[in-house]
Amino acid sequence: MYKVKVYITLRESVLDPQGTAVKSSLHSMSYDTVSDVRIGKYMELTIEKNNQDIDALVKEMCERLLANTVIEDYSYEIEEVVSL
Amino acid sequence: MYKVKVYITLRESVLDPQGTAVKSSLHSMSYDTVSDVRIGKYMELTIEKNNQDIDALVKEMCERLLANTVIEDYSYEIEEVVSL
Incomplete structure (x- = not known):
């Protein structure tokens, strides 16, 4: 079994209104040292092991649906979990 | 300067309709080995260095606003970036 962590972020060139809103909220709560906030998605997938190449599989899922x-x-991190 | 990565996930006990929806989409695209999907938020913060304890600061921001x-x-990871 695999535990996969997927991180999806807006490209640098893309405006991030959500991040801007959170930054101004933090400033209004006097956290003035925060100079930038970028917000994205974080996904945890559990994938059963079979004969497929897990890296290619995750990349394909990201390209076709997740991002x-x-x-x-x-970006993603794959961790194999050995069930006892 | 600090680069802080914040990961925000729904508690295990909380239903994740978004994750369920993504899982069924993946299944309809024949990615049947995906047994679970949990979706959360991923934030990248840039914080200027000052005399405050950065760990306490990030924890407080998470508790009060981000989560x-x-x-x-x-959960979060703090990385100090030394500007040249």
């Missing part, structure tokens, strides 16, 4: 590759970047 | 601690868990 909008026009405006988003993605 | 809804009634239904969400949070």
